[in-house]
Amino acid sequence: MDQLEVRVPGPTPLPPQVRQALSRPMVSHRSQAFRDLLHGLDLRIRPMLGTQQEVLFLTASGTGGLEAAICNTIEAGDRVLSLSTGYFGERFAGIAARYGAKVDYLRARPGATVDAGAVAARLSTASFRAVLVTHSETSTGVLNPVGEIARVVNEASNRPLLLLDGVSSLGAVPLAMDTLNVDVVVTASQKAWMTPPGLAMVALSDRAWERASGCTSPRYYFDLAAARDSAPRGETPWTPGVSLLYGLEAALGLMEAEGFERVTARHLRLAARVREGLVQLGFSLVAAPGFESPTVTAAYLPAGVEAHQLTACLERDFGIQIAGGQADLKGRIIRIGHMGYIGEDNVTNLLRSIESALALIREEVR
Numbered sequence: 001m002d003q004l005e006v007r008v009p010g011p012t013p014l015p016p017q018v019r020q021a022l023s024r025p026m027v028s029h030r031s032q033a034f035r036d037l038l039h040g041l042d043l044r045i046r047p048m049l050g051t052q053q054e055v056l057f058l059t060a061s062g063t064g065g066l067e068a069a070i071c072n073t074i075e076a077g078d079r080v081l082s083l084s085t086g087y088f089g090e091r092f093a094g095i096a097a098r099y100g101a102k103v104d105y106l107r108a109r110p111g112a113t114v115d116a117g118a119v120a121a122r123l124s125t126a127s128f129r130a131v132l133v134t135h136s137e138t139s140t141g142v143l144n145p146v147g148e149i150a151r152v153v154n155e156a157s158n159r160p161l162l163l164l165d166g167v168s169s170l171g172a173v174p175l176a177m178d179t180l181n182v183d184v185v186v187t188a189s190q191k192a193w194m195t196p197p198g199l200a201m202v203a204l205s206d207r208a209w210e211r212a213s214g215c216t217s218p219r220y221y222f223d224l225a226a227a228r229d230s231a232p233r234g235e236t237p238w239t240p241g242v243s244l245l246y247g248l249e250a251a252l253g254l255m256e257a258e259g260f261e262r263v264t265a266r267h268l269r270l271a272a273r274v275r276e277g278l279v280q281l282g283f284s285l286v287a288a289p290g291f292e293s294p295t296v297t298a299a300y301l302p303a304g305v306e307a308h309q310l311t312a313c314l315e316r317d318f319g320i321q322i323a324g325g326q327a328d329l330k331g332r333i334i335r336i337g338h339m340g341y342i343g344e345d346n347v348t349n350l351l352r353s354i355e356s357a358l359a360l361i362r363e364e365v366r
């Protein structure tokens, strides 16, 4: 295969316009050309996060963005409530624990979401500095009900900060950050934003900024106050991934041309097609009905087929890369990313290829 089709839940395919932008000549990151670029990106991403807060750009993968969210708001001894629905929820909580937080967990079994009522009950038992939630849990293909969770967090006495991992949702799933009072939002370039890995985008509420100024956790590269101080000048405190920012600019152009509402509707439509197609082929979905992520689908395999057989056959014979499970779900499921630069034809080809791969595997077994 000369060209692989990447259908993992990040990194995602790059549109030709983005690939071209990535190869633009370098410019100084202390120049007017760069200032215009950074200002423009900030203003254009805000509506897709539902915020009027400044969007900050960190040269880091999504995990770097999560670490920035934690180390600017959480310090040793803080009580934190983790609403963990899988591998990425555990990662977010693990970062908080590493910074010395006392982490309480409300966990859901794979495919389920955390119930807002249970969150309210837990919040009434103690005072928490923050609640951590994953928007789209990429390990199970579940979309957590951020609106409901935000409501109970807002109603809690001693209202904690609400920190959201929106790495695999934002850019494809709308969020009303300001209306819902979400305090820290994190996303990353290589998921729905159609840009290579390496950029994390972070936005903070006024309350989160206030907390950051008093937070004693050590931080240097990820000190968001430094990023905020540089932003009005159209600069970043350290040398940024200039090419990635050009790529993101091109990607935003495509999203704006399509219209953000159409982008989100396309993701819903394609996700439904992937789920229906997989069920028809004998898979069963990990996500509970009504909580399916529009960007990633996880599924248990039909009887007699192993996850590694399917992923290997798809790559070898059809040039398509999909992902397996993580942690406890390793070897038990497949995961498909359908976010960013993807259309109807890609889904048709994907489902046909999976059907053919299943037939090939069963033939080999017989």
Ligand SMILES: *Cc1c(COP(=O)(O)O)cnc(C)c1O
Pocket (backbone or CB within 6 Å): 009, 010, 061, 062, 063, 064, 088, 134, 136, 137, 138, 165, 166, 167, 168, 188
């Ligand atoms: C991809 C992803 C991350 C970040 O992973 P990196 O490899 O550090 O970019 C974090 N959270 C979720 C939900 C993700 O899907």
